Structures are given as structure tokens and as C-alpha cells.
Amino acid sequence: MTGRSTLAFRYLWRQKMRTGFVVLTFTAAVTVTLLLTSAIVGTEQTFIGEINALGVTWIYVEPGTSNSAAIYPLTVGDAQAIAHNVSHLSAVAPIMIDGLSVNLPSWGKSLSDITGTNASVQTIFKYGVSEGTFALDWQGNLSAPLPIVVGYNIWTHNDLSVGQELPATIVSLSASGGGGATQVNLIVEGLLGPRGSLAGTNLDDAIFTPISALEDLTNSISLTYIFVSASSSQYVSQVTSDISTVVQARHQGYQDFTVLSEQSWVSYVHDQLAQFTSIISLVEATLLMLSSMSVFVVMTMAVKDRRRVIGAMRAIGAHRSDIMGQFLLEASLMSVTGIGVGVILGTVVAGYLKANAGGFYSYLLTNPMDLGAYFYELLGILWAVGFLFSMVPAYQASRLEAVEALSSL
Amino acid sequence: MDVRMNERHIADLQDVTKVYGSGRNTVTALRGVNLRIDPGEFLAVVGPSGSGKSTLLHILGCMDVPTTGTVEIDGEPVPRENERKRTALRGEKIGFVFQAFHLLNELSVRENIELPRMFLRRTNGSRLLKPEELIAKVHMPVALLDRRPTEISGGERQRVAIARALANNPSMLLCDEPTGNLDSANSEAVMAIFDSLNRAGGTIVVVTHNPEVASHASRMVTLKDGQVVEAESP
């Protein structure tokens, strides 16, 4: 028995170029959508996973708010005030990342982004110490060796050991540092175990040094942020509001800083990445237009080419709905094939990038099942809009008068 | 003979008029045509070009509707407004054969022959013949079933088209210049098929310019300017 699908496949096969073109536009739309979704959902899942791995007790303070810049810098004084006046704390770590370039003649290279902090960082970021200690005590004298605690990637790549002294020239890259160069001797105090990444930062690339040394070297007291850990999850909200009170008092009553708990961080990450979702929607809309236009144009050409066949089919008993159904079937076969190929291609490309490209690409999700309902809604919309656009030529085909269609050239 | 059988016609056209176009550009293709076709008849419709032969055939085959007048096929009135019903009637009761064959080149001979069945919403109860049986009815070998229309001759294509027209066991075959694209040998072969179908009781209407073709018919209707000017048994 002759089937509609047999007929559809034969016609699609005869017009390989046209069919291929339509399939390709759908494939492109799905591949791009899949990769973008995979990147965003993967990044969100990774970031939130890493944030959750820190536990739920940590609290983060940064200068400025989402609407305004800081009036007063966040300082070590603020961190000390928090430590003295807020109860139920287990750790307070001031963090300064101030664009220092450390030139190491013995390594033949320079390092940037040395982090000034104190030993509490170890507790908060859950670092393990492989060798040595994580104390970051400092005499306050730049002529004495400056202790550093080195992240896993740094010490393994540079073959460092505890107690090793490293002559270095430190050049401040920040405006406040005045661009001066200082000769110091670094001494390796501790080597950290592998830790992984946190919200896009590789914690194994860190080099920690005492905060007061970094203040001297950069000639600045502005902290990048302060990390605080509550002694138990039940105190997080109380500690959060106490920190606010303490810091606001020190800032002459200005709430010119932001206090975020783990919970608000998770929603912050979510909100940031949600902005990319609208980018996907835009890209999707463009590709949607392209594939819809392609299916519309190709189906219109098919109807024009097949007027006589339409007439013949009508003469031997085809209903208008049979004609319409035939063209809709052909259009759907193309779009569904394109969507299927796109899912496969996107998955393969995501897998390849994740395995080989590293960096940001390591966040890509490689199982299309993990992409969430939004991705499948997009696929549904793509199919539906393609279907809608093919309805116009299919309907026109079904409205052709049989006698006229038969006599057309 | 059963009286009811006598009253029941395969087709019955009463006062059929067909006007194309509107305003100043109207063409009257048929004017008051009355025509009855009885079961088992082999009717030839002849007449000069433009006399309305194809128009008449299209109305008989429910492909078109008359401007005025009524049409009954197999005792069922052909509805003017209900296009679906007309299409269903056409699929079940009419087999069309055209001068230009109108086979689908993307389908094999077998698939072409079976194609009309794809559109049937219901069957009229009679057993439908297999493609092998249908191809035998048009005097062709079964081996041809697996070829494409592009791989057979014009004469063979027309015979396949006849087999396709027979697929749904129609009440009547309607043929518009079926030999118009064929040489005399192939025309003879096609007419031989019509003869044998007619001998087996089939009702056939053939529109033709060819007197040789018309001579096979049991009755001849001549159209001129959209009117039946002559109806005779040859």
C-alpha cells in the first residue's frame, strides 16, 4: 500500500538540495541553541555546585552595592570590627587582589594576582595543606622574607618546596600603588592540596601572602572583599544582619557595601546567567526566522513545481486535506530531521569541546537530557513555527482547483 | 429485465449549463445538456475543439460543478456546495484517464496503481483488485510493476494510467483524449483494453477527436457550441 510517507520521502529525496538546505537551517538553529543552553545551564550548575561545596555558613561582603559605588573602602579595620563585634563567627578573612605583578628571575616569569589575606582563608575555602603551614604571620618588615602559601597548580608546575626562598621584584599595577617596583625575598611557607575551582576562579592558581604586606606593597587599604564564616548555619541570617550593622556604623551610616550569604549568592549567580538566557532567546529568534523562511520558500517552490501532480491526485480522489497533509508531512519531516541532527551534532560538539578545549568549555553539559525544559520548549517552538510557516504553501496547494492544476505546465 | 435497473443510470445530467468567467468575459461551455449514461455503456463524446467535451467530462467526474442543472452519479446527486462529498464520490465511483497520463514519476508503477486507495475514506464493499490483477486487465506483464513511469513507453504509461483508474473499482471510466499522445499501434492497444473492459460490463466514456476511437463505442454524442447536436448508436 502506497503511504504518504513514501511519497514524502521520494519528493524530498528528488529535491536533495532544497531538502538539505531546510534541514541544515534547522540543524544550525538546534546546534547553536543546544551549545548555548549547555554552556549556560552547565555554568550555572557548576557554579552553584561549587558554591554549595563551600557549605552554607559563609557570608561575603563586598564594597559598593548593585546601584552605587562604595563611599568608604572596605578595609582590614572593617574585617577586625566584624571579628570583634559579631558573635557566632568561626572565621573572618579579608581578601585583597590588587593586580600585583611578581617578577621571579629564578622562574624566568612573572605572576600576577597575588592575594593578600590571613590564615582564615584556609577554613573558608576548605583548602588542604600538603606541606608546611598556612599561618601567614608577618613581622611587618619588607626586608624580612615575605611568606607565601602556594596553590597546587603553581607549586607543582614550578617545583617549589617549603622553605625555599625566591628573590622577586614586585611591581604594583594598580593606580594606588604608584607603579613602584620593590625588591623582596619570598619564602614558601605552605604548599596547598588540589582544590578545584569556585565560580569560574581556579583556586589552585592562587598565591596567598599576608594582607598587611600587600597593603604596604600596593600602598592601598582597599579590600576586594571580606569572607566570613558563621559558626553554624542557624546563625547565618543573624550574622549577616550584624555584619551590616557593624560595617554601616564604621562607614558613617552609609550602606555602601553588599552582604551576601550562600543563598543570595546562588540566586545572584542564577540572575546573572538568566541574562544570557535572553541572549539565547534572541539568537534562537533569528535562527527561527531563518529556518521558518527556508521551509516556507522551499515548500512554496514545491507546490509551484507540483501543480500538475496536485491536479492528478485530486482527480484520482485526493481530498484537499490529503494534499495539505502531504505538504505538511514533507515540511515536518525536514524540520524534525533537522532538529534531530541538530541535537546529535550539538551533543557531539559539546562533548568534543568539553573534552579538548578546557577552561570555560569544561562547564558544558554533554547529555541533552540535562538541559532542562527550557531547551525542549525551544525545540518545540522551532518545530511549531516551522510547521506554521509551511501551512501557508500547504494550504495554497490544497485550494488549487483540480481542473486548473491539471492543465498547468 | 428489472425495471429498477432500467431507471438507475450510472450518470444522469439534466439541463446542465456551464458558464466560465464573469461580466463581459463569460464563456458558455455547456448549454442545457441532458445526458444519461446506462450501466455497461461505451459512450464516445465527439465534437470540434472548444465545444465543451472536457468540461462535460469534468462535470461527469465531479471535478467541476455545473452553473445550473443537476448531476447524479450512480443514483447519488452530486452536491454543488459540498466539495468533500464530491471528492469522495469521485474517489469511489470515477476513474479518470487523461491524454497526458499524469502518473507520478516518483512512484513505481505498482505504487501509482495503488495511489487512489490512499485517499479512500471508505470502501464500497467490493474487493479491490491487487496491482497484479489490475496490470493484467490492461494487458501488461507483472514485471512492469516495479518500474518507474519514466522507464516505460508512452503506450505503457497510458495503460498503467488505466490500471490506476480501475484501482477503486469505479462505476465509470472517464477518458479525455486517451489516445491523443499515442501512435496508432498504441492507440489500438488502449482501445482493445476499453473493449475488453466494456465487454466485462464496464461503463466507459471517451472524449475523442479520432473517428477510429469513436467507432469502438456503442453510442456517440456530438457536442457543438456546448450543446448536444447529435446522439446516435453507430
Ligand SMILES: Nc1ncnc2c1ncn2[C@@H]1O[C@H](COP(=O)(O)OP(=O)(O)OP(=O)(O)O)[C@@H](O)[C@H]1O
Ligand atoms: N477554466 C476555463 N475558464 C474559461 N474558459 C474555459 C475554461 N475551461 C474551458 N473554457 C472554455 O470553455 C469552452 C469549452 O472548453 P472545453 O475544454 O470543454 O472544450 P473541448 O471540447 O474539450 O475542446 P478540445 O477539444 O480543444 O479539448 C472553450 O471555449 C474553452 O475556451
Ligand SMILES: [Mg+2]
Ligand atoms: Mg478538451
